[in-house]
Amino acid sequence: MDPIDDLKHRARILHRDAQAKDPAALARVRALATLRTLDDETLARTVRRAHALAVLAEELGFRSWAHLAAVVRGDDDERDRGTWLYPRECGGHFNVWSASYDEARAIRAEHGGFLLPYRHHFVIVDEAYIETAGLDPKREEWTRIGRDWVRPEDREAHGRLVLELVRARLDVAA
Structure with a gap:
């Protein structure tokens, strides 16, 4: 399996769980500075797949999803x-x-x-x-x-x- 596909699958799950107001998923998404102050209801309505991708990138030690994807793909310019x-x-x-x-x-x-x-x-x-x-x-x-x-x-x-x-x-x- 391709690591990028695996990460995208994990982001789908995180996104779905955050929309369902799962406390663990909301806590992970709330790690993003732009979502930190939102209450659970607003966060569940606001969260997007791009947020879930950004969370995974930060949890792995990257600046952004684009940064993570470039490194995983072996982009020599990165x-x-x-x-x-x-x-x-x-x-x-x-x-x-x-x-x-x-x-x-x-x-x-x-x-x-x-x-x-x-x-x-x-x-x-x-x-x-x-x-x-x-x-x-x-x-x-x-x-x-x-x-x-x-x-x-x-x-x-x-x-x-x-x-x-x-x-x-x-x-x-x-």
């Missing part, structure tokens, strides 16, 4: 790759940071690990970090992408990892 691969619970892990992709790639090649993006920077992390982030570091997809999330060798394998990450992160948020 230099800010969001914060979704650096969740708060990973802050205690040791890792190596670099402002240069080439430097990060060389470090990863020499010392091992996994190369991940963070906004405009790059992070080399270990298996424990990957597990804490909600992914399985033993999946063959990591080998297929060369353990490089930024410039994966196999786009299909990368897509499966993206889908795993989306499910891990949003199933917790829901």
Whole structure:
């Protein structure tokens, strides 16, 4: 399944649940600054699918739905790759940071690990970090992408990892 399709499906569910005045869905949608002050009745009438998409994007660490979609699709023009691969619970892990992709790639090649993006920077992390982030570091997809999330060798394998990450992160948020 395509990660974007999965996200759109999740947005449909969130939108429907918010319109039905589900308290958890309303709380998630209310995280958007433009909807924060609305009472439940008004919020249920006001919420649109675009709001649900924006909520998912923010929950995953992106500025907007367009930003999320560009990063997930691998748009090379998108230099800010969001914060979704650096969740708060990973802050205690040791890792190596670099402002240069080439430097990060060389470090990863020499010392091992996994190369991940963070906004405009790059992070080399270990298996424990990957597990804490909600992914399985033993999946063959990591080998297929060369353990490089930024410039994966196999786009299909990368897509499966993206889908795993989306499910891990949003199933917790829901």
